[in-house]
Amino acid sequence: MKLKKNIAVSESGLLFNPVTGESFSVNPIGIEVLGMIREAKGQEEICAALIERYTADKITIERDYHDFIDLLAHHHLLERHEEE
Amino acid sequence: MSKLRYERPVIKKLEGGMPNKFGIRSEIQTVTHIDGNGVKDLIKEYGSPLFVISEKTIRSTIKKARKAFEARYPRIQFAWSYKTNYLNAVCSIFHQEGSWAEVVSGFEYDKAIALGVNGKKIIFNGPEKKEEDLSKAIQNDSLIHIDHLDEFYTIVELAGVLGKKPRVAVRVNMDTGVYPMWDRFGFNYENGQAWDVINKIMHSGKAELVGLHCHIGTFMLAPSAYAIAATKLADLALAIERKYNHEIKYIDLGGGFPSKNTLKGAYLPGTDTNPTFDDFAEAISSALLNSNFKKDNLPLLILETGRALIDEAGFLLGSVIANKRSSTGRRNTIIDIGVNLLFTSYWYDHKITPAQSFTHYTEETCVYGPLCMNIDVIRESAELPLLNRGDHVVIHNTGAYNLTQWMQFIALRPNVLLIDMDEKPHLIRQKETVDNMNGMERVPEHLK
Numbered sequence: 001m002k003l004k005k006n007i008a009v010s011e012s013g014l015l016f017n018p019v020t021g022e023s024f025s026v027n028p029i030g031i032e033v034l035g036m037i038r039e040a041k042g043q044e045e046i047c048a049a050l051i052e053r054y055t056a057d058k059i060t061i062e063r064d065y066h067d068f069i070d071l072l073a074h075h076h077l078l079e080r081h082e083e084e
Numbered sequence: 085m086s087k088l089r090y091e092r093p094v095i096k097k098l099e100g101g102m103p104n105k106f107g108i109r110s111e112i113q114t115v116t117h118i119d120g121n122g123v124k125d126l127i128k129e130y131g132s133p134l135f136v137i138s139e140k141t142i143r144s145t146i147k148k149a150r151k152a153f154e155a156r157y158p159r160i161q162f163a164w165s166y167k168t169n170y171l172n173a174v175c176s177i178f179h180q181e182g183s184w185a186e187v188v189s190g191f192e193y194d195k196a197i198a199l200g201v202n203g204k205k206i207i208f209n210g211p212e213k214k215e216e217d218l219s220k221a222i223q224n225d226s227l228i229h230i231d232h233l234d235e236f237y238t239i240v241e242l243a244g245v246l247g248k249k250p251r252v253a254v255r256v257n258m259d260t261g262v263y264p265m266w267d268r269f270g271f272n273y274e275n276g277q278a279w280d281v282i283n284k285i286m287h288s289g290k291a292e293l294v295g296l297h298c299h300i301g302t303f304m305l306a307p308s309a310y311a312i313a314a315t316k317l318a319d320l321a322l323a324i325e326r327k328y329n330h331e332i333k334y335i336d337l338g339g340g341f342p343s344k345n346t347l348k349g350a351y352l353p354g355t356d357t358n359p360t361f362d363d364f365a366e367a368i369s370s371a372l373l374n375s376n377f378k379k380d381n382l383p384l385l386i387l388e389t390g391r392a393l394i395d396e397a398g399f400l401l402g403s404v405i406a407n408k409r410s411s412t413g414r415r416n417t418i419i420d421i422g423v424n425l426l427f428t429s430y431w432y433d434h435k436i437t438p439a440q441s442f443t444h445y446t447e448e449t450c451v452y453g454p455l456c457m458n459i460d461v462i463r464e465s466a467e468l469p470l471l472n473r474g475d476h477v478v479i480h481n482t483g484a485y486n487l488t489q490w491m492q493f494i495a496l497r498p499n500v501l502l503i504d505m506d507e508k509p510h511l512i513r514q515k516e517t518v519d520n521m522n523g524m525e526r527v528p529e530h531l532k
Contacts (some may be wrong), residue, residue, distance in 0.1 A: 030093035056090035064092035
């Protein structure tokens, strides 16, 4: 799973898709997740990193991770090669 | 190293288009306490969901209303509208504050009597007054507001049987320039129905006509409509005096003042737009003072406002059951408060606040109740922070009608608390149990 090419993410959480011209705001933990996706980390690795860093249990983090990925897909921001 | 507070990752599309001419949305605030009591602690002790009523807010609101009217008109009497909230503790607060009782059924009448309200200070309204209820009201010298001619003839008959002269008022409906015009209750002003019943009462000699009453609508946003109503009733009272040399003791303008809730479809929040007690008091008092009543002969002005006096004192506390996404990607949050408890969510966009700290990230959220019914929607669209399962929420302005119109549907009704002036909580209505429900049922022998 990859973010689409040319997607720009600022440190302050502004995400811009130059293909569609759409802008998005992302919260800090969302930026972290996007960063890890860019580093080609997979679900297990990302969730483990979040569990290590935040006060939430594995189930919550995994559920919210999937929700976030679904939203990225909903906004057409992902290239989901593995799934396709 | 200590861990960071968790917030779920979220991405939100930034919408362009026309900016809102009224500026950005109001910031959501956390409401962690109600009159000094922690929401979390209250839920832990009394369960979720939980109705909480603030005695402080009730007393300060009725004082504000009284001040607005008493400053402008010399003779004011409030009558507590039982149907708005007839929990005994709530009614007792209003009676302590000097309000009479305004009831619309035999059940409510009996409640008022059981609370020790003097029968002479009970106003009996409504289209259905059973003979036994009317008999009680006549014997107790209550104020009976006649809704239709059938009722008038029943009263005349009962008066003969009981050997008493009932004190009655005529409920009048009228055009006050607002839509829809309420004409289902009482007798019409413009077409002469009101005069017809007044003449019947005066000629019968069997009842004492003491007042004129109207109730022009609900959640009225135009004080000017009350000014028209007051003017018409004043004219009617003066005409009765001229024709029969009979003094009308009071004019009852009913209720209908809005609370601070926001009606669905309203462009701006109710807190910013809905008229205040001062606005209504100014319109009504001016109309009565500008009429031709003599200075020393002004009628008593009775007000039966309910919603505006109790809505803000009611809070409904609940918890998040789950979050999910709709097919369009919209966030759906399910809470344990359904339309069975929050009847008013059908016509208000109730203010919902989280009861724990959160960041400034929000998401457009549809808030569903817990019922297995498609219509169980508390807010179709609310900009809410990122609530997690188990988080608590506070729904505001829920004191009016919800505790009388709530339904025992699918689930049992929860505890109701009153937080007193010293910020001490009191359980004023116990949550229902399965035994309560089953206790009223009977299964025929052949089905056992």
